[in-house]
Structure formats: structure tokens, C-alpha cells
Amino acid sequence: MEGYLGLFTAAFVAATLLPFYSELALVGLLAAGYDAWLLWLWATAGNTLGAAVNYVIGRWLMHYQDRRWFPVKERQLRPARRWYARWGIWSLLMAWLPVGGDALTFIAGLMRAPFWLFFVLTAAGKGGRYAVVLLLYALGVAQVEQAA
Structure with missing residues (x-):
């Protein structure tokens, strides 16, 4: 269970504005024999929830748009x-x-995208990425076994 929670944490951190690559943890746990379906589920959940934090921060910051220190001016926001x-x-x-992917989730909050649609689209994209990583790993393993 610790492996799955570690992957969830790595995926969560990777989805914030902090630089981190959860794919390495995913592949490492897959190579260690963890269940691919559960790895996909935990990674997708962590990465999507981390993106939701970016969304909430972006949405929260809009309360301060009238302040002088606010990083984006109204004339920049309109277009x-x-x-x-x-x-x-x-x-x-x-x-x-x-x-740029993490910035998109932040901007979605700034632009007040409907949260349910944000969550569905973000989860689909992030889940798709992890599915591709798992597929590429499986294809690589199959090629190595075939060559041996």
C-alpha cells in the first residue's frame, strides 16, 4: 500500500507548479511488480487532485485582482x-x-471554468497520459522478452 500512496503523492506534487516527474515512480513501481490498473488509478487520482489545487489557487487569486500587486491586469485578462x-x-x-500543463489548470481557475468540466477534462488527459506510459512500458517489456 505504501507504494501506491507514494505514487499518489508523487503524482500530486507533479501536478502542482513544483517540478517533479511522477512517471518515473510509476514505471519503477510497475517494474517492482505492482498492479498496473491500481498504479494507473492512484497516479491519475493524485495528478488530477494536484491540478485541482492549482485551479483553486487560480480561482482564489481573482479575489485580489483589484490590488496593485496582482500579477495580471484587467486589460491583460480581457483577451x-x-x-x-x-x-x-x-x-x-x-x-x-x-x-505548460500545470499553468493551464491554474488559468482555468483564474477564468472560473466550471469545476466539474475542469475536473473531467483534466482527469481524462492525465489518465490518458498514464495509460500511454503503462502501454509503452508493456510494449518495451514484450520486446525485451521476445528478443531473449
């Missing part, structure tokens, strides 16, 4: 809101990207 209204919510399917 971003227009862009996000057209493309933004669907870009959450790309929240799994190592560069």
Missing part, C-alpha cells in the same frame, strides 16, 4: 478570457503536458 471562452476549456485535455 485571455475571450481566448479561454473559445478554446481554453478544451485545452485542459493537454494539462498532462510537462511544460
Whole structure:
């Protein structure tokens, strides 16, 4: 159980604005014989909940948009809101990207995306990424076994 909780934690931290790569923990635990389905579930849950923290922080920061220190001015927010209204919510399917993906989840909160849709799209993208990692690992193992 510790392995799954460790993976959950690694995936959670990796989804925040802190740099971390949970795929390494996923592959290591898979190589150690942990169940692939449970690894996928724990990693997806941790990464999605970590992204939800980014969303909440982004949404919370909007309460301070009238302050001088606020990092984004209203004139900068207007075009971003227009862009996000057209493309933004669907870009959450790309929240799994190592560069920029975490920022998308933060911006979704800033732009007040509906949380349920944010959560579904983010979970789909992040779950898809972990599924691809598991598939690539399985294909690599099969190739090694075939070559031996």
C-alpha cells in the first residue's frame, strides 16, 4: 500500500507548479511488480487532485485582482478570457503536458471554468497520459522478452 500512496503523492506534487516527474515512480513501481490498473488509478487520482489545487489557487487569486500587486491586469485578462471562452476549456485535455500543463489548470481557475468540466477534462488527459506510459512500458517489456 505504501507504494501506491507514494505514487499518489508523487503524482500530486507533479501536478502542482513544483517540478517533479511522477512517471518515473510509476514505471519503477510497475517494474517492482505492482498492479498496473491500481498504479494507473492512484497516479491519475493524485495528478488530477494536484491540478485541482492549482485551479483553486487560480480561482482564489481573482479575489485580489483589484490590488496593485496582482500579477495580471484587467486589460491583460480581457483577451485571455475571450481566448479561454473559445478554446481554453478544451485545452485542459493537454494539462498532462510537462511544460505548460500545470499553468493551464491554474488559468482555468483564474477564468472560473466550471469545476466539474475542469475536473473531467483534466482527469481524462492525465489518465490518458498514464495509460500511454503503462502501454509503452508493456510494449518495451514484450520486446525485451521476445528478443531473449
